[in-house]
Amino acid sequence: MTRFVDEYMPDQVPGFPCVSSPRWATDIQIVDSGAEQANQRWVHPLHKFKLPDAIREHDTYNAIHNHWMAMRGPLYTFPFRDPLDFASVDLDLPNTVPTLSRVDQNIGTGDGTTTQFQLTKTYTSGAQTYDRNIYHPIVSTVLVGVDGEDPEVASPDYPWSVSRTTGIVTFDVPPDNGAVITAGFLFDVEVRFGGDDAFDGIVQTYGVSGFADIDLFEVRTCV
Numbered sequence: 001m002t003r004f005v006d007e008y009m010p011d012q013v014p015g016f017p018c019v020s021s022p023r024w025a026t027d028i029q030i031v032d033s034g035a036e037q038a039n040q041r042w043v044h045p046l047h048k049f050k051l052p053d054a055i056r057e058h059d060t061y062n063a064i065h066n067h068w069m070a071m072r073g074p075l076y077t078f079p080f081r082d083p084l085d086f087a088s089v090d091l092d093l094p095n096t097v098p099t100l101s102r103v104d105q106n107i108g109t110g111d112g113t114t115t116q117f118q119l120t121k122t123y124t125s126g127a128q129t130y131d132r133n134i135y136h137p138i139v140s141t142v143l144v145g146v147d148g149e150d151p152e153v154a155s156p157d158y159p160w161s162v163s164r165t166t167g168i169v170t171f172d173v174p175p176d177n178g179a180v181i182t183a184g185f186l187f188d189v190e191v192r193f194g195g196d197d198a199f200d201g202i203v204q205t206y207g208v209s210g211f212a213d214i215d216l217f218e219v220r221t222c223v
Contacts, residue, residue, distance in 0.1 A: 003219070004165060004190055005076045010063035013214065016083040016095045019050040044132065047189060047218040049080065055202060055212040064202070064214065073196050077219045079136055079188035088121055088184045100184035102145035107183050110146070110175030117181050119167040135167040135221040136188040145182040146175050166221075191216040 009015075022045040029037045055061050071078060083095035088104035108117040119134040119142075142162045144151055151158035151171070159172040167187070175181060193199070194215050206212040 003075070003077045003192075004221075005071065005078050006164065007067075007070070007078055009067050009078070009080070012057075012060045012063035013067070014051065014054050014060075015081060017052060018083050019052065020082050020084045021048045021050075022046070023048060044220075046220065047082065047191075049082065049189075049191065049216040049218075051214040051216075053211040054214045055206050056210065061202075061206055061212075065199075068193060068199050071193065073198070074192045074194065077190045077192045080191040080216055081186075081188050086188070087186050097186065100141065100143055100186070102143035102150065102184050103148050103182045104143075104184035105182060106180065107169065108181045110177060110179035110181060112177040113174050115171045115174045117169045117171075119162070119169060119183055119185060119187075121187075133167065134185065134187045136164065136190055137162060137167050138186040138188065139164050141184075141186040142169075143184040144169055146179050148180070148182065151175075190219045190221050192219050193217075 024045045025041040027039045027041065029039075031037065055064060067078075070076075084091070087098050088100060089098050091098055105119070105121055107120050108114070119137055121132045121134055123130045123132065139162055144160055144162070146154060146158055151160055156173070158175055160169055162169045169181070169183065194217060198215065202212045202214070
């Protein structure tokens, strides 16, 4: 069964402010001397998103109730734009679209044979880096470069397409050996509601105080 339904939450539901928390799965063992050993069980983190007091009015409640019913609670997943991290470059301000370029991220090197390249975003702190696979790009925003040039106007030209559900860029003709493949893009995260009883908390909190949070959990994309 395909869980992903490419349908955003209704416009009545505000996506910001938002608490965006990437969570790793790391086992920490403390030995008798007090020293620590660490083992990371996940190659990539999963995000948890909290939209504090997102439900403040009854039309927002109705909108999220409709989305909850249509998604069958946590059964189906859907796209969510993390207002703090949704572009191939760092944001100047939260929830503000930055200027993109086709050389924002390096996504591979041509070998004369390979035609498919996964969109990725690299996070850097000093000499340490982390490469995140991007599975749900906003297709209309994707810019691709071959050696920094638009692949469809360069000579030779390389017609290409990108998948909304995998983030894979596919060239009709494999880029030449040594050609640097780059990209700029906006992207979404695949999320679900917390659980079958998650709506209970929304109903109770909204009924008592007139305000309720929305919690969303990133789902590992299967490709």
